[in-house]
Amino acid sequence: MxxxxxxxxxxxxxxxxxxxxxxxxxxxxxxxxxxxxxxxxxxxxxxxxxxxxxxxxxxxxxxxxxxxxxxxxxxxxxxxxxxxxxxxxxxxxxxxxxxxxxxxxxxxxxxxxxxxxxxxxxxxxxxxxxxxxxxxxxxxxxxxxxxxxxxxxxxxxxxxxxxxxxxxxxxxxxxIDVDRWRPSVDVVVAQQVSAQEFPAQPVPDVQGLATLVTAMRLARRKRPVPLLRVLRRVEDQVGPEIDWRLDVFGDGPQRRLMQTYLRDARLTHRVRLRGRVTRDELLESYRGAVGYVSPVRLEAFGIAALEARAAGLPVVGMRGSGVEEFVEHGVSGLLAAGDRELGAHLVTLVSDPAEQQRIRAHNVATPPAQSxxxxxxxxxxxxxxxxxxxxxxxxxxxxxxxxxxx
Missing domain, CATH: 3.40.50.2000 (Glycogen Phosphorylase B;)
Known part of the structure; x- marks a missing residue:
């Protein structure tokens, strides 16, 4: 044609x-x-x-x-x-x-x-x-x-x-080009070994840095500031023995408002505004992360979340959004009906290595259909x-x- x-x-x-x-x-x-x-x-x-x-x-x-x-x-x-x-x-x-x-x-x-x-x-x-x-x-x-x-x-x-x-x-x-985002063999082997180390074990008293990621245009429709408010509650709920942070990739008109909120809420040590990066740089950041978060309600699809899902990351998103096209709750990610539940799911990801690895193992073994x-x-x-x-x-x-x- x-x-x-x-x-x-x-x-x-x-x-x-x-x-x-x-x-x-x-x-x-x-x-x-x-x-x-x-x-x-x-x-x-x-x-x-x-x-x-x-x-x-x-x-x-x-x-x-x-x-x-x-x-x-x-x-x-x-x-x-x-x-x-x-x-x-x-x-x-x-x-x-x-x-x-x-x-x-x-x-x-x-x-x-x-x-x-x-x-x-x-x-x-x-x-x-x-x-x-x-x-x-x-x-x-x-x-x-x-x-x-x-x-x-x-x-x-x-x-x-x-x-x-x-x-x-x-x-x-x-x-998306699923093969481009799919984890390498070395990463898959490391994930399998890690998954075997956490079979239904209690959360250890001390973990390494648990990094969450998100990629979005920093515009009001994408809800970047409400996401920061959710993170304020996560900070209150997660104990001091767990070190975590969120890397935000992207830029837009709400960047300055986010910087002000982070400073006022004393979250500058938890959230890094990384700006725009290439697809390769984004993929590299996914390899060291424990999960991806999409706070958008009016999301028709969610390409960045799909890419993270293809990279093996558990995806935390909103019920009723386009993310439901490729995320099944409790299987390939965690879906929330509101911001309070969104925060609870993020607490789970940063504090429960067994849950992280269970969902990651599924995502690595089951590529998304949207190739x-x-x-x-x-x-x-x-x-x-x-x-x-x-x-x-x-x-x-x-x-x-x-x-x-x-």
Missing amino acids: KVALLSDCYLPRLGGIEVQVHDLAGWLRRAGHEVEVFTATPGRSGERHGAVELVDGVPVHHLALRLPGDLPVNPWAPPELRRRLLAGGFDVAHVHMGVVSPFASDAADVALAAGIPTAITWHCVLDVMEQVLRVSGRVGRWAEQGAALSAVSRMAARPLQRLAPRARVAVLPNG WTQVVRLAETELRRAQAIRAGTTRAGTTREGTNAG
Whole structure:
């Protein structure tokens, strides 16, 4: 297939959607498909106004304007986007949506109006935007026009299903390179030996440093400050004989607020704000950690948590979030209904080596299902579904989608 991937954001911007669309393009090419990307993000050298840049073998059309902060917005893009999509002879368009995605929304309208089979995947939790989209009726219209709708998790799919009740909203998860994150043989052997040392033993009086990790954008939606409040309770509950800390990877607007809280709460010796690091540096930090924590409630998926899960770490997250796609409570991690329970689970991880090793042994032996090999198969299924819906729409004048099965 010749596939057009359409997204507001793309590299060199860094974020979940940007990286996922880039990686999806590469893995689709490996599977034998021809792929081009259309985005409102400027290129590495400031490419704009339709300039085409080759990124890792994929042509990227930068339909970007010169705006403050290089905002990925271009209300004048649709005519040129339509021309390029039709001239390119694309078999299918795959649109990637965030919470607010003006370029991607226009791209969905353009592709559907041009008669191109169209799949639309949401990488976000709609939350308050659900009502906005209900009033606009846009999601329902896309379904009626023949778009194949999907989201990256079941929790992200539910509001879309409410907005398009007659359509099927599938789940197309994010993917990771599982082999890249999987522990090395030496690490696995060390973990197995360690696990044998703690079979149902009582917690020793003194342990080495127990390091927790998290990786997130330090923005309010990710709840970094509430996480610090949870850690204040952990500090009160864990005895002085246990030495622990949390390494926070990432940056964002709440960094200064976090620094102030840590100083006021006397937690600077427990929490280190490590800033942005490379994937390799993050993987290295996971090798010495006892667990990963995700405090986010409105988490559509949780790529960083999935990577930690693939690295063998027990994952502590919130019930009802996208983390539930790959974390089973008591098996591959610990899930909390609220912050008090989140704190209790963290106390367990830093103070109970037997529990750490039990969950770690499972995660090492059972890689997550969201490998790129599997995700590309699911993406191909969605693209073929878009083609089938379009063919049915063309013949009958209406879509023939059934009710949600996902």
